[in-house]
Amino acid sequence: MTAPNFRRAALAAAALLAVASVHAQTATTTTTTVETTTTTSTATKTMGSGIDRSGMDTSVRPQDDLFLAMNGTWVKNTQIPxxxxxxxxxxALRDRTDHEVRDLVEGLQATHPAAGSDAQKINDxxxxxxxxxxxxKAGLAPIEASLKDVDSIRDTGMLVGLMGHWQGVVRTPLGVDANPDVDDPGVYIASFRQGGLGLPDRDYYLKADERFAKARAAYTDYLARLFTLSGDADGPAHAARVVALETKIxxxxxxxxxxxxxxLAHNPKTPAELDALAPGFDFPTFEAQAQLPPGKIIVVRQPDYVTALAGLLKSEPLDTWKLYMKSRRLDSAATVLPAGFRDASYQFHQVTIAGVKERQPRWQDAVQxxxxxxxxxxxxxxxxxxxxVARYFPPAYRARMQALVANLMKAYSTSIDGLTWMSPATKKEAHLKLSKYNVKIGYPDVWRDYGALVMKPGDALGNADRAAAFEYHREIVRIGGKVDRTEWGMTPQTINAYYSGNKNEIVFPAAILQPPFFNVAADDAVNYGAIGAVIGHEISHGFDDQGSQLDGDGRLRNWWTDDDRKAFDEITGRLVAQYSAYEPIPGQHLNGKLTLGENIADLSGLQISYKAWKLSLDGKPSPVIDGFTGEQRFIYGFAQVWxxxxxDERELELIATDPHSAAQFRADGTTINADAYHDAFHTKPGDKMWKAPEDRLRLW
Structure with a gap:
């Protein structure tokens, strides 16, 4: 991506438009998902009950470890690819979906897609x-203009201008997003957020653990390799300077x-307040190059960080900052640069950080x-x-999901009425919020228009940059405009689901609506334990520790009485302590505060789904299938999902960055608090997963 004179070229039909790099949990939106850390499909092994008995370990009692009782044999016999x-x-579902998408995409070539069509753009x-x-063969030619832009920097104004210009394409220390305004949820507002690190999280720079130290050393070597490949004779020394700067960031x-x-993250600032917050930071230049409309209020998510960043721009040599910018650009483009760059990127990002043993096929990288x-x-x-959707998502699935969601919403409403720790005044507000939920299933009703996006054959880096620029521009031009409530934050082929607090909506893409989450051949007990708990999980995010700070319109507003919030915080504090005690790998405990929202959603989602399943029976008993009662199938259906x-390398990264708990603790940590689990398996004192009724945590 080139930046002549640090000004974006005026674009008529085909704009340079961009994708904002948004992590599931560091995004500026209040969007939360059912999954980021987890886990495998039993679709081909399901039986009449929907339970994969072949993966169970009958030597483990479900009263002692539900996760291993359900999954222990699978864990023993399965090697990670x-x-x-x-x-x-x-x-496994993602892998299968990737293959399905590959077939669809590779089939486009034979259709000789028309120029300018979506099919032509996908194909190219x-x-x-x-x-x-x-x-x-292209060598460094595709990235030369970007590197020259860095070389031409003469002062900090030009530096921050390039940071602004690269928004959406390259991760820089100050990121820009456009999201619904929590003070006025009907319109979009710009926000600034911290960013720009080459390692996964600040912990990798600051903690003394030898695993983090190993990653730091590998990162320094990686940057040295990128510099050397780009023609820098002092690659190792320059890499060390960049890592030292990133450590300060x-x-x-x-x-x-x-x-x-x-x-804490909602800090609206006028232009004058921004200047006072970070003296010396050239906000007008940054904002102009980031395509932000002038004179607007901007939300600063981490104000003291922006102050510190302005200080680093003054205290650190400009040449070091230029090296940093060059390293960020080379890293962002490495996968579409010559083999040396691709190899270096693979060794660092995939081998060192993720722990993989060999590369996945190039076609799969492209699909992802x-x-x-x-x-x-x-x-x-x-x-x-x-x-x-046209090939893999039957319309009947959408209708079945709508019925399941309706049952879960009804159960949630009934559950609110039965809360003993919440006052009538707050219950009224909770019902109001629930009544305003928007539900999206399968795929968007309004598809995105890619007419302005230009894709060219044989231009891998250019296509990636134009796609990133397209998405960023699509978002940023909406600032001050009306919020689009038809928009989706995931594609239909995504194996996941999410809740957006800004829009107060729950979204379930088509691809997650397949076994073991949603199995049309399974009985309702398993479906409610699996996809029902997923639905309940997403509904519950509107009432977790952060979602509960927003009302039904997505406005940041306290709709709680002080006593009710105190009671809620007391329960969630105990949940923080429970999960902070879990240790996925030796010496590394879960962060109960970081994972709190997801743990609340898991806990509440399971309990609400169980109530919904019971309501669906209409007083009739559930039959025994495959030797399991309905209650046991419900619990096993939940545990099977995880x-x-x-x-270990990937787990270390997830512990530091992921707001979701490790899979085993999502299964066991959730069910240990569920009366349904204890009743289904008749737990008693002495069982390893026994928890006295008075100690079980219940929220919604």
Whole structure:
């Protein structure tokens, strides 16, 4: 991506538009998902009950360890594929969906798609990405203009101008997003957030643990390799300077458990207040190059970080900052640069950080780039989604899901009425919020328009940059405009689901509506334990520790009495302590504060889904199937969803960055608090998962 004179070229029909890099949990939206850390499909092994008995370990009592009782034999016998950092329910479905998308995309070539059509753009993006010979032949030519832009920097004004210009394409220390305004949820507002680290999290720079130290050393070597490949004779020394600078940036950043606090992160600033917050930071230049409308109020999510960043711009040599910018650009483009860059990127990102043993196929990288993730639909993600839905998502699935969601919403409403710790005044507000939920199932009713996006054959880096620029521009031009409530934050082919607090909506993409989450051949007990708990999980996010700070319109407003909030905080404090005691790998405990929202959603989702399943029986008993009562099938259906294994390197990253708990603790940590589990398996004192009724945590 080039920046002549640090001004974006005026674009008429085809704009340079971009994708904002949004992590599931560091995004500026209040979006939360059912899964980021987990796990594998049992679709091909389900029986009449929907339970995969072959994966169970009958030597383990479910009263002692539900996760291993349900999944222990699978855990013992399953090897994580060499090209994966983890393997489980979610991962196997993603892998299968990737193959399905590949078939759809590769079939486009034979149709000779018309120029300018979505099919032509998908085809050109995919084929240019997988054509490694052409990428090697192009050499450094595609990135030369970007590197020259860095070399031409003469002062900090030009530096921050380039940071602004690269928004959505390259991760820089100050990121820009456009989201619904929590003070006025009907319109979009811009926000600034911390970013720009090459390692996964600030912990990797600041903690003394030898695993983090190993990652730091590997990162320094990686940057040295990038510099050397780009023609820098002093690569190792320059890499060390960049890592030293990033360490100072990391030290100024907020820890992740703090960034998720809605109130702390909402700091609207006028232009004058921004200047006072970070003296010397050239906000007008930054904002102009980031395409932000002038004179607007901007939300600063981590104010003291921005102050510290301005200080670093003054205290650190400009040449060091230029090296930093060059390293960020080379890293962002490495996968579509010649073989040396691709190899270096693989060794660092996949081997060192994720722990994989071999590369996954290039075609799969291309598919995953197109699909995107939460908040990032990826280049042509919805265009691919239309192809996916047409072939793989029967209309009957949507109708069945609508019925399940309706039952869960009814159960949630009934549960609110029965809360003993909440006053009538707050219950009234909770019902009001629940009544305003918007439910999206399968695929968007309004598909994204890619008419302005230009894709060219044989231009892998250019296509990636134009796609990123397209998405960023699409979002940023909405600032001050009306919020689009038809928009989706995931593609239909995504194996996940989410809740958006800004829009007060729950969203279930088509691809997650398959076994073991949703099995039309299974009885309702298993479906309620699996997809029902997923639905309940997403509903519950509107009432977790952060979602509960927003009302039914997505406005940041305290609708609680002081006593009710105190009672809620007392229960959730105990949940923090419970999960903080879990240790997925030796010496590394879960962060109960970081994972609190997801743990609340797991806990409440399971309990609400159980109530909904009972309501669906209409007083009739559930039959015994495959030797299991309905109550046991419900619990096993839930535990089966979290089947999975993770490499230690990847687990270390997830503990530091992921607001979801490790899979085993999502299964066991949730059910140990559920009366339904204890009743189904008749637990008693002495059982390893026994918990006295008075100690079980119940929220919604």
């Amino acid at each position: 060499a090209d994966k950092s983890r393997w489980g329910t979610f991962d 993006f995919f084929r240019s990405y997988v054509d490694e010979a052409a990428i090697d 990391a030290a100024a950043q907020w820890p992740r458990d703090r960034t998720r606090d809605q109130k 780039q197109m699909n995107g993730g939460l908040g990032v639909t990826g280049p042509l993600g919805e265009a691919v989604g239309q192809l996916y 089947r999975g294994k993770v490499r």
